[in-house]
Amino acid sequence: MVSRASDILEMIFERATSSSIFINREVLRPDYIPDELPHREEQIARLGSILAPALQGARPSNVFIYGLTGTGKTAVTKFVLKKLKQKALQLGVNVISCYVNVRQDDTTYRVILRLSECLGLRLPFTGLSTAEAYRRFIEALDAKSAIFISVLDEIDFLVRKQGDELLYRLTRGNEELAHSKITVVGITNDIKLVENLDPRVRSSLGEVEIVFPPYNAVQLEDILRQRAKLAFRPGVLGEGVIQLCAALAAREHGDARRALDLLRVAGEIAEREGSSKVLLEHVYKARMEIERDRVSEVVQTLPLHGKLILYSILSITRGQGSATTGEVYNYYRALCRRLGIESVTQRRASDIISELDMLGVINARIVSRGRYGKTRIISLAAPYEAIEAALLEDPRIRLLALPRH
Numbered sequence: 001m002v003s004r005a006s007d008i009l010e011m012i013f014e015r016a017t018s019s020s021i022f023i024n025r026e027v028l029r030p031d032y033i034p035d036e037l038p039h040r041e042e043q044i045a046r047l048g049s050i051l052a053p054a055l056q057g058a059r060p061s062n063v064f065i066y067g068l069t070g071t072g073k074t075a076v077t078k079f080v081l082k083k084l085k086q087k088a089l090q091l092g093v094n095v096i097s098c099y100v101n102v103r104q105d106d107t108t109y110r111v112i113l114r115l116s117e118c119l120g121l122r123l124p125f126t127g128l129s130t131a132e133a134y135r136r137f138i139e140a141l142d143a144k145s146a147i148f149i150s151v152l153d154e155i156d157f158l159v160r161k162q163g164d165e166l167l168y169r170l171t172r173g174n175e176e177l178a179h180s181k182i183t184v185v186g187i188t189n190d191i192k193l194v195e196n197l198d199p200r201v202r203s204s205l206g207e208v209e210i211v212f213p214p215y216n217a218v219q220l221e222d223i224l225r226q227r228a229k230l231a232f233r234p235g236v237l238g239e240g241v242i243q244l245c246a247a248l249a250a251r252e253h254g255d256a257r258r259a260l261d262l263l264r265v266a267g268e269i270a271e272r273e274g275s276s277k278v279l280l281e282h283v284y285k286a287r288m289e290i291e292r293d294r295v296s297e298v299v300q301t302l303p304l305h306g307k308l309i310l311y312s313i314l315s316i317t318r319g320q321g322s323a324t325t326g327e328v329y330n331y332y333r334a335l336c337r338r339l340g341i342e343s344v345t346q347r348r349a350s351d352i353i354s355e356l357d358m359l360g361v362i363n364a365r366i367v368s369r370g371r372y373g374k375t376r377i378i379s380l381a382a383p384y385e386a387i388e389a390a391l392l393e394d395p396r397i398r399l400l401a402l403p404r405h
């Protein structure tokens with residue numbers, strides 16, 4: 001027994017340390033920054049030429065970058081910053097760049113904290129007012145006599161939570177600086193945000209705008225091929241695997257992250273199954289696995305009433321394919337009665353349905369029913385099994401799923 005157990009372990013460890021599929025799977029992860037970014041030459045040149053004046057001590061224009069998710073905004077920006085920093089070092093000019101992802105640091109205070117860190121200034125985590133923190137940041141910046149390029153990535157998270165006050169102040173920061181200059185690069189994938197920004201912020205942030213269009217299938221193939229060379233052992237990718245990953249991702253709005261995820265997970269599945277090659281079937285399995293993870297992540301974060309409404313939609317659409325808002329609300333109220341809890345109002349339920357739509361687990365389409373007003377026709381936007389499995393992770397939902405007597 002003992003020797004069998006250690007044999008098994010030996011095999012597991014051996015497998016974990018040597019892969020017959022990958023040379024380096026890390027290069028397929030989303031945070032890896034490749035040295036080559038095919039099909040983004042135009043955006044790289046554009047951003048590079050906007051920021052280049054910094055090398056002569058002049059303030060570059062503020063830049064507003066937008067485009068759908070996975071179109072290379074973060075990768076291109078980090079790449080250009082890295083090169084700019086190298087050049088500045090060579091030339092001996094004082095350029096400081098600071099990248100902050102405001103999805104991770106999603107309060108005004110924390111963003112100021114991060115920006116200060118880039119100057120070597122450590123502010124306390126609490127205890128200062130935002131205004132005081134900002135004042136100290138500006139003071140430290142001015143003392144540097146530098147060109148400060150601040151990149152705020154995923155700004156929609158900050159703006160939604162805290163408004164656009166900080167963006168406004170930073171874009172006007174130069175009025176408070178005597179020796180340094182500040183440039184703001186704002187990045188978002190939320191096109192709606194662009195329209196909703198305060199026009200003053202929009203005009204000062206968007207001195208220059210760069211749009212990142214989605215990739216098409218052929219472009220995604222190039223991106224995948226270049227990364228696959230570094231990631232996989234020669235010859236392990238089966239016929240058509242790259243094309244399939246690219247085609248599937250192109251169908252969903254040309255997202256390079258999705259394409260790379262598919263390729264990585266397909267490789268991992270092939271490895272797990274002990275296959276010596278990555279085949280088309282592994283890509284299809286990968287798609288299912290990714291979808292299941294995505295749905296499970298979304299569903300887990302839903303409050304109970306969100307889950308109950310989703311469960312109602314699931315139950316009704318199972319029989320008839322789609323559901324109306326009214327049907328869902330009635331079903332949901334019955335579930336609440338069974339659980340002995342109070343239901344939310346129809347209006348709130350309607351908001352929850354919109355949120356589920358935004359999260360991509362359902363589709364809710366508004367249709368007019370003549371003099372009966374408008375209703376929404378709701379259908380699932382993810383596989384039934386994936387949603388069901390995710391909901392059943394909640395014990396309260398499991399209770400409802402038990403057959404009634």
Ligand SMILES: Nc1ncnc2c1ncn2[C@@H]1O[C@H](COP(=O)(O)OP(=O)(O)OP(=O)(O)O)[C@@H](O)[C@H]1O
Binds near residue numbers: 033067
């Ligand atoms: N042209 C490209 N060449 C090589 N890799 C790319 C290219 N464009 C994107 N990628 C890769 O695709 C993934 C997603 O890109 P990135 O993170 O830059 O997207 P994004 O536009 O910032 O998306 P989001 O809006 O979701 O933040 C990364 O792993 C990135 O390296």
Ligand SMILES: [Mg+2]
Binds near residue numbers: 153
């Ligand atoms: Mg990004």
